[in-house]
Amino acid sequence: MSKTALSLETPPDLKRPALVSNDRSIGWVSHNVCDIVEAPTPKWWLLAISITSPIALMGLICIIYQISNGVGVWGENHPNGWAWDITNFVFWIGIGHAGTLISAVLFLTRQKWRTSINRAAEAMTLFAVICAGIFPAIHVGRVWYAWFLAPIPNTNAIWPNFRSPLLWDVFAVSTYFSVSVLFWFVGLIPDLATLRDRAKSKLARTLYGIGALGWRGGNRQWRHYEMAYLLLAGLSTPLVLSVHSIVSFDFATSIMPGWHTTIFPPYFVAGAIFGGFAMVLTIMLPAAKIFPQLNDMITRHHVDKMAKIILLTGSIVGYAYLMELFVAWYGVNKFESFTFFTARANVNGEGWYQWAYWIMMFCNVISPQIFWFKKMRTNYIVVFIVCQFVNVGMWFERFTIIVTSLAQDFLPSSWGHYAPSTTEILTFVGTFGIFLTLFLVFMRFLPMIAISEVKGVLPEADPHHHHPKH
Amino acid sequence: MSQSRKVYGLGAEFESAGALLTAAAKIREQGFSHWDVHTPFPIHGMDAAMGLGKSKLSAVVFVGGLIGLLTGIALVSIPSFILYPIIVNGKPYDWRTGPAFFPIIFELTVLFSAFTAVGTMFVFNNLFRFYHPVFNWDRFTRFTDDGFMMVIEARDSKFSETRTKALLEEIGGKHVTLIHD
Amino acid sequence: MANIFPRWSNWLPLKIIFCLLTLGGGVSAGVWYYLNPEYMRVGYQPAQPVPFSHKIHAGQLNMDCRYCHSYVETSAYSNIPTTQVCMNCHSQIQGTSPKLQLVRDSWQTGKPLEWVQVHKTPEHAYFHHSVHVNRGVSCVSCHGKVNEMDVVYHAQSHSMAWCLDCHRNPADFLRPVAEVTNLDWKPQGDKTQREIGAALVKDWHVNPPVKNCAGCHR
């Protein structure tokens, strides 16, 4: 980002809406963001966490029960070896893509408006990936032997199968999580310093102080810092694309009709961004309501832009759905066409899960089309509702892909219905508890908005900006 | 803090990013080398103003990435091709099945690069240094809010308590203060 | 305002990192060493109810292994001799030795002796004695120099990697079938073990399962 001495003259300002409304000052930003953390614990927060944490606990209990008794307490069977477990995994990992995408891709593309949402989005990414990680971990029959997946020398002289997409998943997801954590933390350092220096209590000062790693904001630090940030962004961008591509390989590299599809990687990535942004909005809109002071930083323009992205990615996903149908029709493979036209779209009444398919179609393809209208894009209520549709739709997309292909595959004799068990449902609900609890904690103790980055995009931050000092 | 302790340097505060930028340019012209500006956010053009080149970080990260790449290649190929080749899905155990190994190689490359980047940044920035003299200047921490600070270290050959103080005030520094170690 | 942290805190991170590295290294080294069959099994030497000495019987008296472990050539399992077998000799020799009291009791009461098991194949691995001893794998390769043991102990690790060592290079271990129970056998003449073994592998077309998991795991 550092410009050369020659270009000290800034280009003439394009007519763009201000990224922070009401012409706020630098001090105002740090004050208002930190205020959220420093203010006494609000009632609603206590209420919220007292609801979400028991739900999280319930989820954990279900997991313990499942591990101690076996996968049988879920609804999986022959032929549906996977169902809700992997559906939930892909669902969460998909959500986990928005954060890094906003931080990295928008950063590389100089989308300055990202600054007010990237912090929360990254946090959301981490928590979503944690929830996602739970499912592949516990879906295996013998969790206590999961270390077989690790390529460590052992007295059995046996190694994992590096050709298995499932092993790719292990590497991809763990890498993605680590890198996201780094990315998030590096971004936090200057803001932790701000909190450190504002902190009243000794404890807070010490804790934030440790987090800030003795940050001094010297320009000699900033330049390495910015380079590191740039590189992380550069690394995360291919990473974020690779992760969901690899997740899609779980299906694409198999031979099951409805899984064995080359369009999966781009289609999954688009879907991930789609669902991710929906989840970001699902969280940011209420947050902006709760903290009015954020309204100047999370403006209608942000919502508008994100709605546009949802519209775009939603349409890409829709295109993928149609392309699958087309290929199934155009190809001569009866098994393929059965899966798409009978098992899923159910044109002739023999499909078992058509409801899942059509819910997916409506939520993911139809509902976002409303965003063609700016009025709708900037109407928080409408946006919020559509986002909920998208959240639901994306879950059903994964359910449709996994279950319909397995339930009705090559040999009719092996067909079988699938129905989730209570344990299974509660486990999934539990992960929402975990997700929300973590996010509430984050909200309470860490700056929800990247203070230094927002400051950086204030007009005041421009060295050649001259206006009366307050 | 007792006056007996040795002087670390002089600190001055400036009213805006712009002021700091111009001041920095001046200080550089004076030929100071051990000095820095402390700001709430990176100021565009400051590197140039201070005469700092491009960070060397990227070079180190490249090496890190390279190590990751080689680790990945070794990890997937040695067990699969040499230690225990097994017939899986009728696929040969050599590079003809290469594509199946790329994902893991790629992920490891990214992982190593990322850790190198952050690690090196910590080292270059001398982070994890919790105690630092500049914090002894009570106004200093305003840099995390909306203060624009400049600190010139005493160890700089050109440093002199009086002249440097004057210089700082001349170029618009407020609250010029002597910082003790 | 002043520094939050004292001067010494600047060294703390380094110290912590150092400790963590040492600890981690130590733990992995410990696991590596102690949780390894090389440590867990080798040297396992439980006391037996009857102080039977292989050293005396197989060593000094030079009895053939197969006198007692009679089914080793025909069965997957190398049987533990029945009391009957002990009494074959000990009804005459040392008929009154207190060491043999348990054996005599067993013979009279019909209540079997309970020997402590030393070598145990994992339940999921199917080791077949006869196919090994009939193809030139000596007792000594897996059980060590039993003829020099007063009390039998676990001589080899019997880990899967250890099995594979031989399955991958049988030439290093094979010997003429006649010499299988001769625990002191050394390669004859100027030939090395590898030369002899290689020849046998070639003549007998030895190809132990290496890639075939079902060779041992069913």
Next chain:
Amino acid sequence: MSKRVFQHPAEAQTGKRYWRSLGQLQDTPEFRTWLHREFPQGASEVEGNDVSRRGFLQLMGASVALAGLSLSACRRPMKYLVPFTKGVEWSVPGKALFFTSAMPSRTGAMPLVVTTFDGRPTKVEGNPMHPVNKGTTDIWAQSSVLDLYDPQRSQSVLSSGKKSDLAAFDTELAALLNTAGDGAGLAFLADGSVSPTAERLRHLILAKYPKAVWASYEPNGHELENAAVAAAFGADLEAVPRLDRADIVLTVDRDILGVEGEISSVRGFAAKRKVDGPKSKMNRLYVVENRYTLTGGMSDHRLRLPASRAGAFLKALATELAKLSGDAGLASLASSFKAPETKFKDKWVEETAADLWAHKGGALVLAGRRQPIAVQALSFAINASLGALGKTLELRKSATAPTVGIAALAETLKKGHTNALFILGANPIFNAPADIRWTEAQAAAKNVIHIGMEVSETGAKSNWHVPSAHYLEQWDDARASDGSYMVVQPVILPLYNGVSVNELLAKIAGVEADPMDLVRQTFLAVSGKKGDITADWVDTLKSGYTKGSAAKPVVATLQAASVAKVLAEAPVLTGADKDFELVFITDSKVDDGRYANNGWLQELPDPVTKLTWDNAALISPAAATKLGVHTGDVLKLTVGDKSLEIAALILPGHADTSISVAVGYGRTEVGSLGRNVGVDVFPLLTSTESRFRVGVTAVKTGKKHALAVTQEHGALEGRGADLTRQATVAEWTEKADDKTFFKKMGIDAHAPENFSLYSHPPLDDVHAWGMTVDLNSCIGCAACMTACQAENNIPIVGKEQVINGREMHWMRTDRYFASEGGDVDEPEMVSQPLMCQQCENAPCETVCPVNATVHSEDGLNVMAYNRCIGTRYCANNCPFKVRRFNFFDYNERSITSLYRWNMISEKGMADSLQMQKNPNVTVRMRGVMEKCTFCVQRIQEAKIAAKVHASDSAGQTTQPRVPADVFTSACAQVCPTDAITFGDIRNPESKISKLKDDQRGYRLLEYLNTENRVWYLARIRNPNPKMPDAARAGSASKGGHGHSEKHESAHTPNGGHA
């Protein structure tokens, strides 16, 4: 396991010795492998209570856990090796011993060879030397091993319900007999499987107590048939169908290939069905039946007809035949028979008659055993006029003297003069016809002594119950269905102090002899020799049967007069037109309920309905629409004043006005597995002229009952040409020279050639294992499934888990109903055994993240259970869905406690069940994927045997090689029709190396390029071109859409749980 097991019965050793020497003497391939077969880990030498092979994975887990706690804990827990004090003759720790024996059964005993490890019988196989079954068996023989170890067998003498002992019983018995006098107060009720020895003792008893009553009863027996035979040909004869001689077979309501036929019939039919080219001659099967049976599934022409109309059909047929043959006698017989007016499919009767007549002498007509005497008699008349007698229908003297029926006995008892009633194995309180009110009758007897393997409803209501020995625990003898004499050898001492029926009878008869001598004396009598018969006795024990002892056919002619009398007197069937008829069918698994506590059988899907753990009212789709019910809706069936409620199961191809229910379910006094499973329909059964009842009303109750059906979907969805390929003889003849005719069907007809970017790594073993399944001779009896279960330690999962779709059978027999245009009323039925296809390019392998399933050089897709972490990815990626996952710890947890928290619920398996397990096969724990491995344990043992045999013998050209066809997989070995062939495709002498290149050979989903190692041989249909429905034959594979959509329920019986 109890130490008793290792003390071999002294008597048995003779048998052992002979058997073994026979192995060397008779150098048949089977024996060579048996003698070579060996196995690791002499279970006898690992301490009895240590059943670690079962829980081995837990053990591993435990030791890993301990390792964390303290390093000393890393040492393995102390285990003891407990050798015998004295060596046991012939018992080599870790080597199997084999005994000839036979499984008694009312339809002729099954000749067996019993496999024992360290004195524990673990598996039975057919006796390969016996002409009747040639080494094959059926599901009941296979699962009888489980009965032996059933921990819930009756284990002690009960005196009016309270625990007592044998001594007390003996004194009581003595007292009873002292007062017996001329036996006026004695009565006996035996079941149908009466051994020659028992028969001999019976005569001794009757000689001693001339006034004693001896009755016999089999709920699924032959009473009506015997009566019909008596009427048609004279007393104490029995009619034996010879399908091995018949070119044209017409069965009318007779499941000759299923539960109403002997293995000899099945093999005879299959022999006539084998084809090696379009030229080869093939029999033709016409079937008239009310519900789909295995016979119907094999038919070339099938007529859907209520059982009550079978008579009418035969009448029509007889009339037609009489026209063709000008046989006036037959004509008059037919006309004298008053059958309800019935309309048949046009030309069906005419053409069938014509075909039968055209094959005079090679034709056979069989009527159902449940049909009225008149109807069966008429069928014999027809056979007579077709010249079948002595050719396709043989008559021979019945081995057992006639006895009174249960109804007569009940009458005697009710008079109240009976002092002692001995019930030998039978269970009349449960399964006697309702109208004879047996319970009262039994109560009228002063003392009731019941001997049986389980207490049962009858034993519970008897003064004395004596546990009887399992046939594997006792000396006995039996006659095979060809009448040949066989000796039943004990292979283990009675586990639960059971007493054999013979011993009891001997006591009553006052014969002092040990059980073996009892049998030897019978043998002496049977052989009709004098003096020393040891040589013959030895020979019989060697080969398992006495050569040349098969029953001789007798020449008999039709006694037209008596037949005419029977026909004339036969009551006219009334009420057949309105309402439904109710047909009592023999269950394909629990028979009359005697196997109710056998988990393998309860969980085995019925070959036709695929129903497990239940019985149901089978109705046609049309009837279902009429009644407004779906599968699982409970119906109320009312006949006369009796009624019961039972769930409906919609079965395509069922007669519309007919309801079929299997008897033998709903037992109350039985082990926990069988208790209250299904519905007891005996209350509706009356000892009338026939075993079906007319004038039955069925109404929907609105209740629901979950039925555990293993195959949810029965339609082929237009994939017949891909999965189950068929052709008619005509079509095949046309394409006789087209090598790819059967290979290019369905999607393979237009899929491009497969080619791979990769070269396959060398599968360079000298062996290459493969399998062929001949769909033309496979009748779908599911014996292979049971054999697989017995061989591979496959657990049962219980009804609830079957409903969840988690049954563990490694191989299944798929059953499809399909027809062009989706006609659910008269579809075709196709059975297809499906085991792991052992793809050379196995899709399951590449997706396993831990290399738990990989390929072996001899071409197997092997599974290392202890490496598996259970991601189930492999199962998902299997196109055939043949992989099975242990969702729960089925081996360690009872099927009722699966959902209880592991840490608080009881674990472990009954010792006796552990004894049954095959020590050569790992018992899998939960969370592990398992699958068919072509019985890799047998493969390994054979390879090892070959290597041991080779030893250091120099000058071998290749590595030691297993000779062709010396061993085979469990499913191939059991298959009664030899439809499954397993072997080394790389060995030119092996059967399979030729079979797999048969023109009919094809592989499933060839276009996926999975390179399966299982070849299916297409099914050939032999329809009569003149028949109206000739064109429909093989339509299941004509690619037409399987079933019409609206009838989805018809073949989604289990659709309930989505």
